[in-house]
Amino acid sequence: MIYPNNFEQKIGFDKIRNLIIEKCLSPLGIEKTEEMGFSSDYNTVQSLLSQTDEFMRIIQEEDDFPVNHFFDVRPALKNIRVEGTWLDESAVFDLRRSLQTIKDIVSFLRKEDEENTPYPHLQQLAGDVLIFPQLLNRIDSILDKYGRIKDNASAELSKLRKEISQVSGSISRTLNSILRAAQSEGLVEKDVSPTMRDGRLVIPVAPAFKRKLKGIVHDESATGKTVFIEPAEVVEANNRIRELESEERREIVKILIAFTNEVRPLTPDILQSYEFLAWIDFIRAKARLSIEIGAIHPxxxxxxxxxxxxxxxxxxxxxxxxxxxxxxxxxxxxxxxxxxxxxxxxxxxxxxxxxxxxxxxxxxxxxxxxxxxxxxxxxxxxxxxxxxxxxxxxxxxxxxxxxxxxxxxxxxxxxxxxxxxxxxxxxxxxxxxxxxxxxxxxxxxxxxxxxxxxxxxxxxxxxxxxxxxxxxxxxxxxxxxxxxxxxxxxxxxxxxxxxxxxxxxxxxxxxxxxxxxxxxxxxxxxxxxxxxxxxxxxxxxxxxSKRNNVRIQEKKLEDITSRYENNLTDIEKQRKDIIKQAKEEAQRLLSDANAKIENTIREIKEAQAEKEKTKVVRKGLAEFKAKIESEELVTDDKIARKIQKLQDREKNKKNKVKAVKEQKAESISVGDNVRMKGQSSAGEVMEIQGKNAVVAFGMIKSTVKLDSLERVSKNQLKRENQKSTFVSSQTGDMVYEKKLNFKQDIDVRGMRGDEALQAVMYFVDDAIQVNAGRVRILHGTGTGALRQIIRDYLRTVHGVAHYQDEHVQFGGAGITVIDLE
Missing domain, CATH: 3.40.50.300 (P-loop containing nucleotide triphosphate hydrolases)
Known part of the structure; x- marks a missing residue:
């Protein structure tokens, strides 16, 4: 139920409806847009949203969806219910093009299997829509591609048009002959040609010569300087053309009546197909508006x-x-x-x-x-x-x-x-x-x-x-x-x-x-x-803002940690590959060295050298091999120690992050004294509601996120009440923008005492928050009452380190200079 009756105007939905109407292609879609209304049925809402969402994807992803001919032929179809009535040529042409569009849309939506279709809701809408291929073929047999009745739509029409063509050609030749003769006699200008008046071919002639050219005067120009004469020689031929044209028109009506008789029984089904075309036009308009406003199917x-x-x-x-x-x-x-x-x-x-x-x-x-x-x-x-x-x-x-x-x-x-x-x-x-x-x-x-x-x-x-x-x-x-x-x-x-x-x-x-x-x-x-x-x-x-920044920093830290771990994995893999290649290379070198030594020994033996010499050579070879293997082990151990060091460093970072998170998750219960982190005002927890807490700050209760609160012991609360600042120094980096707009001076001259005091309270609060350092209050000298009220207040503010009169050259006792902690 919607209340009141002008609900749509109240919220501006009438303008949304007009925007959709502007995007419709035909009265079919406009009618659906005007019928659009509120539904409280979940399945209906989901279906309508899904249809529009699918059409949004068609607009954004497809190039061949047919949108050329959205014609509303329903009025013409409803007018042929009575026998003897017929559809005229333009209505038949519109019917042909719109039925073709329906056929193309249905083919587009059915081109995939029902299980794999990317547009299931639109395909379901297409359902059992009829596409009338035989009717399209029948129209093609009587209309050409420009929507005119074809010469061969019937044998009689073909015969009539041939005769009209022949008679027209004869008239044209006769007129041209008469025109040339008139031009040679000076009765007609050289650049004049035959023209048409009242459906009859005539010759333009100056009024002075109209009696010299035998024929019938049909018309004259608006200026009266030209009359249009039908020569007597072509009067009969023109009459014959008129008769043939009347017969042609009767034959065309006969063809259209015959075609309409074929269409009349199909009218209910055709109207149902036009209902589908109306929905497509409507859904397309909704989808175009949705894209324009950046909407989604939620x-x-x-x-x-x-x-x-x-x-x-x-x-x-x-x-x-x-x-x-x-x-x-x-x-x-x-x-x-x-x-x-x-x-x-x-x-x-x-x-x-x-x-x-x-x-x-x-x-x-x-x-x-x-x-x-x-x-x-x-x-x-x-x-x-x-x-x-x-x-x-x-x-x-x-x-x-x-x-x-x-x-x-x-x-x-x-x-x-x-x-x-x-x-x-x-x-x-x-x-x-x-x-x-x-x-x-x-x-x-x-x-x-x-x-x-x-x-x-x-x-x-x-x-x-x-x-x-x-x-x-x-x-x-x-x-x-x-x-x-x-x-x-x-x-x-x-x-x-x-x-x-x-x-x-x-x-x-x-x-x-x-x-x-x-x-x-x-x-x-x-x-x-x-x-x-x-x-x-x-x-x-x-x-x-602070919490959002913390989330951003934590996300960055997680990304860096993940990237660091991936890099360590890659380094470890590369280290193993390098060591493997180095060992293979060393083994190859050792094999080559062994082969060389063995050849040397063989040569020594063949040369009958002393056995002791051979032992010395073998011992040197063994020492060489041991030295290479020792270097490999040292290198491997060195790389392993370095990687372990990097992993230990990363582990320490994670432990620190974990410790911070555990500190944040410190439990808070009903009755605890708490404060918002970075603030000095303390309150009492009245109620815990999931991740929120109801805290009483004086007379005011406020619902606050638990993770923005910290517990305050009674001793700590007592100490901090003796020495505190209005805003923690940790907030300095968050108030840069406020610093840009902060002015170091405030003028309260002319204000009443309580009004000036309130303005000064706001001013000092803001000055402390942005770490202003030194500020000035212009209160004037007068009776000194305003100066005294302000200074009585400043003595109670913990964030004020010192205040004094301005230098006499710059205002003296009329200005109080404040140094902030």
């Missing part, structure tokens, strides 16, 4: 699930593509544990785009359209998709914006279940905030009880707290860079987002006294909580 599971990596809004992607801009993809995962996502964050930060992306992509996939996301993604099937977005005021029905929202909520509460996904923008908005937030929380509670899925955007703090405290509901934040005051259009699931109202107000130039009054009205607790949310988001971004 992994679809027959359950309620959203597990998307790098999902893109198709319309936004096409718009950015035209402007040569990159789109920021969306990562979102909803399952039975976290079904309802509450997204908060600044206005214009991408909350509504995120919601519409979810609605559009889920609707597309359940209409059988591939969607643009990463291969690792998983897509579920929902039975209902309900959306409440935009202003629905109605003068006719006397509905305000809020009344319209409540009407939608009434429908949602009555009809939602565990197979429903709700898409609600600005939940509870449109009325007084306190009661609006209360009603929204009450509705959210019931949505959660019914186990509905949903993506909901809001600014209400009570909904953020509800998500933090109730199973099944999870917070999400659209990230915002408060240093450059720009949204990042990135969804982060796990923590609520800040609205950055104060920062945005200051950026657009709202007077500081207005901002100060507003801050005083809401109170310091609210402002500090908002700041804390911002810090959580900032720290999470940092640690996600």
């Amino acid at each position: 992994t679809v599971e027959d359950k309620q699930l959203i597990g998307w990596d790098r999902a893109k809004h198709p319309l936004l992607y096409l718009s950015h593509k035209k402007q040569c801009k990159e789109i920021i993809p969306l990562d979102i995962w909803l399952n039975n544990e976290n079904r309802l996502l509450i997204i908060s964050g600044p206005n214009a930060g991408g909350k509504s785009v995120c919601l519409k992306t979810v609605g559009l992509l889920q609707y597309m996939v359940q209409c059988g359209l591939p969607i643009p996301l990463a291969e690792s993604s998983k897509v579920g099937i929902f039975g209902n998709i309900f959306i409440d977005i935009g202003d629905e005021q109605s003068i006719e029905n006397d509905l305000s914006t809020y009344s319209s929202h409540l009407t939608n909520m009434k429908f949602f509460v009555r009809n939602c279940d565990e197979k429903t996904i709700l898409l609600i923008d600005e939940f509870g908005g449109g009325t007084e905030p306190q009661i609006g937030g209360a009603i929204a929380e009450s509705l959210l509670k019931r949505f959660n009880e019914r186990k509905a899925f949903g993506v909901i955007t809001t600014h209400y703090q009570n909904l953020k707290h509800f998500a933090n405290e109730n199973q099944g509901v999870v917070n999400g934040a659209m990230l915002y860079d408060r240093h450059i005051m720009q949204p990042l259009f990135t969804l982060s699931i796990g923590n609520p987002g800040s609205s950055f109202a104060i920062e945005i107000a200051r950026k657009i130039g709202l007077p500081e006294d207005v901002i100060a009054d507003a801050s005083e009205i809401v109170g310091s607790d609210y402002i500090n909580m908002d700041k804390y949310l911002q810090d959580i988001v900032r720290d999470k971004r940092y640690w996600e």
Whole structure:
């Protein structure tokens, strides 16, 4: 079920449908596109997606798929139901070409065995589609390749056309003779030739000479300077041509009626074949759009699930593509544990785009359209998709914006279940905030009880707290860079987002006294909580970046280790080959030496030399052989020791990596004091949820990855509270980009005390994080109250090593210079 009726316009699917229509080849495909609709049947969705995916591969890999003649001849076929009606030549020609296209498509899809076909779903669609080869042959017997009736379509037609040709030739010869005579008499210009008027051959003549040429005047030019005369000699012949042409037309109609009588019984089967052609046109258009938006056939599971990596809004992607801009993809995962996502964050930060992306992509996939996301993604099937977005005021029905929202909520509460996904923008908005937030929380509670899925955007703090405290509901934040005051259009699931109202107000130039009054009205607790949310988001971004870098480094280390091991194996193999070759060479040399010595001994014996001399020679030979073998052993042992040394070094590296991983996996349990690695703020573990932990940092609970936490003993916590810094020095290499945008000075002159203090707190936090070294605060002299407030605060900051007045030449007591640790 889809709600409301204008659902497609709300999420932009009407534009997707129009893009598909533009890519259709005929009204056949357009009709299917207009009929395309939402399906909650898993098998239907999978079949539609598979068909489109196969056609995407055809477009990308095949060159010979037939797409030339997609003609819609169905209206003509429906008009011949009555006996005596017939198809005209153009309809028959379109029928012939489109039937040939159907035949070629079916042949293309059936060219492989059913077990080996690369396009099984399209082949199944082709199924038992009829291709009418006899009908094609029959059309070929009456039409030529240009779609005209052949002369030999019947014996009578052949006879008539021959006679027409003969009479026309006679008329042409007679006219040419008359024309030459008229030209010689000066009645007609030299360059004039016979022309056709009202289907009769005539001669153009000046009005002054029209009575000198006997014949019938048929017409005159628009200027009146030329009249067209049919000479009397050819009048009868032209009349005969008219008669023959009428007989020819009657014979053609007779041929077409006979052919139509053959087609009429086949009309139901032909229309069924055109249904197949319509599906092919429709699927091809879907495939072309899918390729254009970078879509894939995702992994679809027959359950309620959203597990998307790098999902893109198709319309936004096409718009950015035209402007040569990159789109920021969306990562979102909803399952039975976290079904309802509450997204908060600044206005214009991408909350509504995120919601519409979810609605559009889920609707597309359940209409059988591939969607643009990463291969690792998983897509579920929902039975209902309900959306409440935009202003629905109605003068006719006397509905305000809020009344319209409540009407939608009434429908949602009555009809939602565990197979429903709700898409609600600005939940509870449109009325007084306190009661609006209360009603929204009450509705959210019931949505959660019914186990509905949903993506909901809001600014209400009570909904953020509800998500933090109730199973099944999870917070999400659209990230915002408060240093450059720009949204990042990135969804982060796990923590609520800040609205950055104060920062945005200051950026657009709202007077500081207005901002100060507003801050005083809401109170310091609210402002500090908002700041804390911002810090959580900032720290999470940092640690996600850090963890990603660690993963990259570990992957590089694994690659280097693997490559090193392969190199060692190759070296060992080469060493054995070299030693083997060296031994063979040495053995050959020894054999040659032995042969030479034996020959020498033989010669000595033959020369009757002394036996002692022979023994000396043999002993020298033995010593020579032993020396060579000893050198081989030394060389072999030397190489083996070197390889062993390399292997020991590699083993030590692996042990170090293992030790680091074991240290990371240090167990954390409920009740432990922990902190995020590299941070000084400590909290208490309230709950363990798989790889995540719920940690209470003061008044705020936050869900944090276990591998980003480290245990803190009570003694260590006490020592570190006495001496700590806001940001670990280990983060220096990760904040280079922030350093580039950081300014060493801040001007708080003219601000009220609490407003100036908050600005200084942000400024000093950032300065410590980027290791600024020395910064300056311009507060002016005045009464000295602002200077005193700021310095009272600086005394409490552990990261501040020293502060003092600026040199008198550069501002003196009106500026505080801070040296950071």
